[in-house]
Amino acid sequence: MAKRIDVSGLHVYYGDFLAVEDVSMTIEPRSVTAFIGSSGCGKSTFLRTLNRMHEVTPGARVQGKVLLDDQDVYGSEVDPVAVRREVGMVFQRPNPFPTMSIYDNVIAGAKLNNQRLNKSAADDLVERSLRGANLWEEVKDRLGRPGAGLSGGQQQRLCIARAIAVEPSVLLMDEPCSALDPISTLAIEDLISELKENYTIVIVTHNMQQAARVSDVTAFFNLAGTGKPGKLIEMGETNKIFTKPEKKETENYITGRFG
Amino acid sequence: MSAPTQLSEPIAEDARMAAPNTLSLGGSLPRFTPPVTLAVLLLVSAGALFLLDAWNPAVLVIVTAVAYMVVITLASVIVENSRKAKDRLVTAVVYVCFGIAMVPLVSLLWTVLAEGIVRLDGYFLSVSMNGVTPSMDAGGAYHAVLGTLVITGIAALISVPIGLMTAIYLVEYGRGRLKTAITFFVDVMTGIPSIVAGLFVVALWIMIFGPGETNGLAGAISLSVLMIPVVVRSCEEMLRLVPNELREASYALGVPKWLTVLKVVLPTAIAGITTGIMLALARVIGETAPLILTAGSSAVAINANPVEGQMMSLPVFIYSQVRMGGAINYERAWAAALTLIAIVMLLFFVARLVSRFFAPKAR
Numbered sequence: 001m002a003k004r005i006d007v008s009g010l011h012v013y014y015g016d017f018l019a020v021e022d023v024s025m026t027i028e029p030r031s032v033t034a035f036i037g038s039s040g041c042g043k044s045t046f047l048r049t050l051n052r053m054h055e056v057t058p059g060a061r062v063q064g065k066v067l068l069d070d071q072d073v074y075g076s077e078v079d080p081v082a083v084r085r086e087v088g089m090v091f092q093r094p095n096p097f098p099t100m101s102i103y104d105n106v107i108a109g110a111k112l113n114n115q116r117l118n119k120s121a122a123d124d125l126v127e128r129s130l131r132g133a134n135l136w137e138e139v140k141d142r143l144g145r146p147g148a149g150l151s152g153g154q155q156q157r158l159c160i161a162r163a164i165a166v167e168p169s170v171l172l173m174d175e176p177c178s179a180l181d182p183i184s185t186l187a188i189e190d191l192i193s194e195l196k197e198n199y200t201i202v203i204v205t206h207n208m209q210q211a212a213r214v215s216d217v218t219a220f221f222n223l224a225g226t227g228k229p230g231k232l233i234e235m236g237e238t239n240k241i242f243t244k245p246e247k248k249e250t251e252n253y254i255t256g257r258f259g
Numbered sequence: 260m261s262a263p264t265q266l267s268e269p270i271a272e273d274a275r276m277a278a279p280n281t282l283s284l285g286g287s288l289p290r291f292t293p294p295v296t297l298a299v300l301l302l303v304s305a306g307a308l309f310l311l312d313a314w315n316p317a318v319l320v321i322v323t324a325v326a327y328m329v330v331i332t333l334a335s336v337i338v339e340n341s342r343k344a345k346d347r348l349v350t351a352v353v354y355v356c357f358g359i360a361m362v363p364l365v366s367l368l369w370t371v372l373a374e375g376i377v378r379l380d381g382y383f384l385s386v387s388m389n390g391v392t393p394s395m396d397a398g399g400a401y402h403a404v405l406g407t408l409v410i411t412g413i414a415a416l417i418s419v420p421i422g423l424m425t426a427i428y429l430v431e432y433g434r435g436r437l438k439t440a441i442t443f444f445v446d447v448m449t450g451i452p453s454i455v456a457g458l459f460v461v462a463l464w465i466m467i468f469g470p471g472e473t474n475g476l477a478g479a480i481s482l483s484v485l486m487i488p489v490v491v492r493s494c495e496e497m498l499r500l501v502p503n504e505l506r507e508a509s510y511a512l513g514v515p516k517w518l519t520v521l522k523v524v525l526p527t528a529i530a531g532i533t534t535g536i537m538l539a540l541a542r543v544i545g546e547t548a549p550l551i552l553t554a555g556s557s558a559v560a561i562n563a564n565p566v567e568g569q570m571m572s573l574p575v576f577i578y579s580q581v582r583m584g585g586a587i588n589y590e591r592a593w594a595a596a597l598t599l600i601a602i603v604m605l606l607f608f609v610a611r612l613v614s615r616f617f618a619p620k621a622r
Contacts, residue, residue, distance in 0.1 A: 081510075111522075113515075
């Protein structure tokens with residue numbers, strides 16, 4: 001189910017502005033890859049190009065290649081909508097649909113696409129996804145309640161359940177814990193470690209301890225300067241990045257010395 | 260600063276002398292002071308006006324309000340401090356302004372209710388003016404109620420889809436010149452005087468059917484010219500309030516844009532959209548000028564067919580009755596006005612119910 005992502009020579013533009021320059025990397029299946037780096041260095045922008053979510057922003061475009069296993073994500077015959085079914089995404093702020101119940105939120109991917117699900121298949125999918133997101137025990141008695149009534153951490157796990165209910169092969173997470181308290185953060189991190197059995201996971205985080213705790217591979221992005229594009233500085237095994245980084249810049253960032 | 264405040268600390272006493280306004284806390288007036296003062300002043304002013312033989316409720320209210328502002332401020336300066344005195348003065352001013360704003364509204368509702376209830380009954384609502392001479396003690400507004408419902412109903416059927424889809428275009432799809440142009444023209448349309456909208460349809464009808472043709476459909480179209488920009492504007496605002504995160508969440512699940520708009524954005528905004536449409540309806544349901552031009556002002560019989568013959572509506576009914584000028588005509592006009600207000604209130608009540616039913620629930 002999990003797929004490998006191969007990026008080569010990717011440039012991201014907003015209009016004429018080059019936001020991210022020349023990124024090449026391979027993201028292994030069944031692993032967690034963390035993107036770290038200062039704000040505005042393009043890691044979220046780059047993450048969004050992996051499922052073509054950047055196209056939602058007017059003027060955003062890319063040059064270069066992204067392969068999902070052997071399929072070109074930017075091929076001329078490829079529908080971005082289909083890419084997003086294959087590569088799911090979890091956002092910084094939990095965003096359950098306010099008009100829907102917990103149950104409907106989980107099967108939103110199918111419901112919004114007008115897919116017909118019979119009752120037992122839907123029940124099954126809801127239970128499986130909520131169990132997968134470690135939320136089933138907490139909400140199984142109130143599935144008909146609105147999703148917006150849950151706590152922030154529960155809402156975020158609901159969003160993860162919603163994302164895995166469409167059975168993607170890759171899960172992108174854009175700072176999924178930055179709006180959560182430490183307990184909820186721990187719950188999400190445990191969940192990430194379980195999910196990597198079945199999915200390719202890419203996570204953007206500002207929390208370096210989090211990157212060290214959950215990820216197998218870490219990629220460090222940085223800006224060359226204000227107004228200059230973001231770049232991939234170094235990528236390697238998390239252990240190595242945090243103990244013996246090759247580049248001086250990486251070491252400075254990780255140890256908290258800048259400039 | 261005549262309040263007998265005992266300060267034992269010499270330092271505090273020095274400070275108090277240096278800056279008396281900021282450090283003197285003073286006492287405080289009891290909580291029942293404002294209502295009691297108001298009641299006493301009301302009685303005193305009423306007594307004074309009687310003695311001066313100048314009894315008049317309006318003068319009484321004005322005198323009492325002014326006296327209250329003076330007394331409460333002075334009392335507060337003496338017993339409390341100048342900051343609290345300002346607070347009490349401004350509070351009094353705000354209440355008075357609120358009262359002034361309410362006067363025309365309450366007066367209007369009261370007049371319409373008192374005058375309209377005289378003739379508003381089942382008979383008035385169930386018969387037309389067919390065969391009724393202007394001064395006869397008979398006849399009703401059934402044909403006008405029917406006409407109002409038919410004309411505004413058709414106007415809504417035309418305006419709501421066009422307005423809502425324009426708003427969706429502007430918020431979700433539009434960019435560049437076309438979007439700017441549409442926004443500009445919607446703004447211009449908002450400012451069109453209603454009689455001009457009527458003239459527009461008259462001109463259109465002359466082009467299509469020749470001169471002198473008036474019917475309900477023409478009225479409905481002139482109303483929709485007025486209604487569309489209001490619908491566009493309010494729906495646009497409501498759609499913009501839907502957080503972008505919800506759209507992104509939907510895209511990230513592999514949902515195409517049109518389904519996202521249809522099943523995420525619209526349901527989230529439906530409560531506000533309903534209210535906006537009801538406001539637009541309320542805006543056009545009382546339009547008179549364009550309907551006189553387009554739907555005619557002399558219909559007396561029941562006519563439910565919008566494409567054949569003149570059609571009466573409540574505002575035009577009021578207008579034509581008042582123009583006849585007899586006592587009975589005024590009674591009919593007031594009763595029709597009351598009916599019109601009742602219909603608008605009913606619309607708002609339904610809108611409230613709808614938005615409560617659809618509104619996103621937190622728990």
